[in-house]
Every structure is written in structure tokens, then in C-alpha cells.
Amino acid sequence: MATNKLEKLKEFQKRLAEKLVLKPLAGEPRLVAGADVSYLPTGEALGVVVVYDLEEKRVKEVVTAKEPVTFPYIPGFLSFREVPVLKKAVKKLVLRPEVILVDGQGILHPRGLGLAAHLGLELGLPTVGVAKKPLLGDFEEPPDEAGAYSLIRVDGRIRGAVLRTRPGVKPVYVSPGHLLDLPSALAVVKRALTGYRLPEPLRQAHLLSQRLKKP
């Protein structure tokens, strides 16, 4: 059999995807984390996780982790590149976020295992994928009002939603990762919006990952 490495990883993704649990989140989460990764000129990946309190509207904790990059960027296989650093960073948290927003796709993925879904399974925590660009799927452009969204279908199946987080700005692509469903994912992301394109936990994680690269 001429099955190369990527073909084996595809099978691995399919098997893991079967373990995903998508059901309504119990209650309204208050501690919502944001996870993002940036790359250092040293060939290392910098993972940053921020825990944001939706009620106090402020960052409660920040953790970082560094890991050598051992996998190239290949559309559809991003998790093999970023899960290691993010997993390492999350394990340093003292606080326990009720859900983690991740910069990437959830189940809106060719084999149902985007970065957020993969990370959620590895951690056993609820995760939501919030991507800035679509990877696949059929959808309509959502109205130009904050909170407006349209469903994304893959082979006729609803896998995510395109959400307008702010008027006049490109929408984001939301899909459940693990331990929650699409309605819950959309609800959390909406509640975490503060007037910017990205939900606050992710915006903070992104700002920090960019800033912490420079001495």
C-alpha cells in the first residue's frame, strides 16, 4: 500500500473526530479563555492563553509556552503544528476556563477535526473554533449588523456559522470544537464581543502573542 504520511494523519483525524461530543453547554460561561500562536524568528512557536472574565470585563490570567516548530503549515493539518504549544500553555493555567476560544476551525474541517476540536479533545475542555477565513463550506454573506450570522454547510450538513461581529468588517467563522454545540458556541462568542472584530479573549491573546515576540 502506498499510503504516505498525510494519508495516515487523515485517518488519525477521522478516528479522533468520532470522539467529539457536541451538546449544549451547561449554563452561561463567565471565564472564557482565548488561545493564539505566533512564530519567533528562532524557529519556535509561542503559545499564549488568556483567561477573560466576562462579568468583570477584564483579563484574569495569562500564560505562555514555547516549543520548537516540528510540523509545516499544511491546510487541513494545522493542529499538528499548534496543538503542542497550546496544550503546554493551557496546562500552566491556575484558573479553569469554562470554555476556550481558539484561533482556527472547530469541526468545520475536511475531516471534522480542526485545531479547536483537536485541542479540545487533548484537554478534555470545551473549545470553540473562531477563524478569520473559511477553510471550506457553503454559506451566504451575513447582514452587516453585529450579531448577524448565516449557517455554513458541508455536504448539506450544518457545521458552523459565519458571524458578523461588527458592522463594516469581515465576518469570522465559528464552529464548535468539543463539549458544546453550535448554538452554544455562537452564544459564547457573541457574549465575548466588545466592539472589535475578534471576541475579547482572542483579541487579547493575539495582541499579547504579537507583543511578547519583541524584547
Added chain:
DNA sequence: GCGACAG
């Protein structure tokens, strides 16, 4: 075969 393609 051709184009698309998260970060």
C-alpha cells in the same frame, strides 16, 4: 486536470 486552501 484545475483551483481552493485555518495559521
Added chain:
DNA sequence: ATCTTGTCGC
């Protein structure tokens, strides 16, 4: 993601 400043427009 990363290489990079100013500039146009709401």
C-alpha cells in the same frame, strides 16, 4: 503566520 509604513475612510 511572516516580511513592513503610510494612508484612505467611517
